Structures are given as C-alpha cells and as structure tokens.
Amino acid sequence: MIALGHGLWVKTFAGTLEREMAAALREVLGEQADEAAVAGIGDNAWLTSSDQVNRLVYAVNEKYTAIISKEAAKAAKQIGVRMDDLGDRPRVRMMMSAKVNHMARSMAATSKKRLDDIRDRLASGEITQAQADAEVKQAFGFDTDASTATAAGRDRYDNARANLAAETEGQRAATTGQRLAWRESGIVRELKWVAVMDGRTCMFCAQLHGSTVPIDEVWFNQDETQIVTDAAGREHRLTYSYDKLDGPPVHPRCRCKLVPVLVRGTRRRDKR
Numbered sequence: 001m002i003a004l005g006h007g008l009w010v011k012t013f014a015g016t017l018e019r020e021m022a023a024a025l026r027e028v029l030g031e032q033a034d035e036a037a038v039a040g041i042g043d044n045a046w047l048t049s050s051d052q053v054n055r056l057v058y059a060v061n062e063k064y065t066a067i068i069s070k071e072a073a074k075a076a077k078q079i080g081v082r083m084d085d086l087g088d089r090p091r092v093r094m095m096m097s098a099k100v101n102h103m104a105r106s107m108a109a110t111s112k113k114r115l116d117d118i119r120d121r122l123a124s125g126e127i128t129q130a131q132a133d134a135e136v137k138q139a140f141g142f143d144t145d146a147s148t149a150t151a152a153g154r155d156r157y158d159n160a161r162a163n164l165a166a167e168t169e170g171q172r173a174a175t176t177g178q179r180l181a182w183r184e185s186g187i188v189r190e191l192k193w194v195a196v197m198d199g200r201t202c203m204f205c206a207q208l209h210g211s212t213v214p215i216d217e218v219w220f221n222q223d224e225t226q227i228v229t230d231a232a233g234r235e236h237r238l239t240y241s242y243d244k245l246d247g248p249p250v251h252p253r254c255r256c257k258l259v260p261v262l263v264r265g266t267r268r269r270d271k272r
C-alpha cells in the first residue's frame with residue numbers, strides 16, 4: 001500500500017480526478033474537432049454514463065482505498081486495537097467500493113451540472129462564447145480552444161478547485177475509515193460529534209456538536225434536511241443531497257471530528 005502524507009495525497013488525488021475528467025471531455029471534444037467549444041458539447045449525458053463513472057472509479061480507486069485504510073488504522077490505534085486484516089474483510093471491502101462508486105457518480109454529476117449550466121447560459125445569450133469557453137476551461141482546467149490549445153495548455157489544471165474537492169473527499173474518506181475500524185472493533189458503542197466551537201463555527205456544525213449516534217447509524221440520511229433556528233427565530237435548512245451524513249465534513253473546510261464512545265466496561269487494550 002502506498003503511504004502518502006495528507007498534503008501530497010490531496011494533490012495526487014486532485015490531479016487524478018481532474019485529469020480523468022479533462023481527458024474524458026477532451027475525448028468528446030476531439031470528436032467534434034471543428035467546434036471544440038461549449039456549443040459543440042451539446043448533450044452532456046455521457047458525463048454521467050456508467051462508462052465514464054467506471055473510468056473515474058478505476059482512476060481513483062487505489063488512492064481512495066489507501067486513504068480509507070490509513071485512516072482506519074489510525075482509528076483502530078486510537079482505541080488501542082490492532083486490526084491488520086481490516087482491509088481484507090469482505091464487509092470492509094464492500095463498504096469501501098460503495099464509497100468510491102458513490103464519489104465517482106457524484107463527481108460526474110457535479111461536472112455535468114456545471115457544463116449544462118454553462119451551455120444553457122450560452123444558449124440564452126446570458127454569456128458570450130468567449131465567456132463560456134473561459135468557464136469550461138476553469139471548470140475542467142483545460143483549454144477548449146482548439147486553435148490555441150497545446151498539450152501543455154490542456155494539462156493546466158485549476159488546482160485550487162481540485163484541491164478543495166480532494167480535501168473534502170479526504171475528510172469523507174477519513175470518516176469512512178474511522179467508522180469501519182470502530183464498527184469492526186466491536187468495542188465502540190456510539191459516535192460523538194465534536195465541532196471546534198468558536199466564532200467561525202457554522203450553525204449546522206454547532207447544532208451537531210456533542211450529539212451521538214449508535215455505531216451503525218447516521219446523523220442524517222441522504223436527502224434529509226437539518227434545520228437550525230437562529231437567535232432571531234429564523235429557520236436555516238441544509239439538505240444532505242450528496243450523501244448521508246455519517247460524520248464530517250458538513251461542508252468544505254469543516255473542522256469537526258468524530259470521537260468513539262466505548263462500550264461500557266471496555267478498556268482500551270491491545271487485542272493481541
């Protein structure tokens with residue numbers, strides 16, 4: 001297994017995702033060489049096709065499972081348990097592959113939405129062709145203008161966006177790893193949500209702070225809505241449309257974490 005530092009992992013992971021999406025897009029644009037621009041993209045259904053999703057899964061699978069495994073090992077150590085075979089357990093493998101698939105599908109759907117949005121605004125005259133081209137370039141990190149696009153130009157990626165996405169995915173992977181290890185350990189009864197409570201804490205994380213769920217349960221199922229009423233009596237809603245909320249992050253740059261609550265009477269110990 002490849003051991004990568006978090007920062008490096010984020011960069012590699014981000015690069016892989018963006019490169020893969022960009023490569024797929026270029027492939028389609030290449031077929032329409034004369035109109036290698038937004039207007040030429042037309043129907044974007046291919047972005048979320050199973051072929052495309054599988055390509056993404058294939059591209060990120062190894063790195064994604066590596067980070068989940070690494071986080072799982074850290075989480076096991078945190079409760080004084082060694083589980084060297086964790087990654088070989090069928091249930092664990094199944095959960096990991098489900099996570100990777102879900103992530104790839106969501107990434108593809110997000111990209112498609114961005115592209116559809118650009119195309120629609122171009123069609124309605126809200127933006128010019130040049131603006132649309134620039135937006136696609138920004139969204140996918142490569143040059144859509146066939147006349148100026150060089151191999152090097154096409155390989156320039158918008159790293160800020162990619163890094164933030166990868167950071168968020170990294171946090172999701174950490175939650176997955178922790179939950180897997182703690183669930184498999186048999187000594188964790190509940191998960192406790194701990195937020196960093198200061199002036200920057202968002203109201204959704206603040207509301208979750210200190211709450212617990214049984215080890216097999218989640219805070220919110222997919223498409224469920226968290227409602228927070230502020231001091232002025234106004235309601236704020238956050239719908240978990242991306243995935244169920246089984247732990248942090250609630251949003252990019254979320255500073256929350258999970259803390260395991262052990263089964264009563266269990267003491268931290270080494271299993272072997």
Ligand SMILES: [Zn+2]
Pocket residue numbers: 195205248249250251254255256
């Ligand atoms: Zn948070």
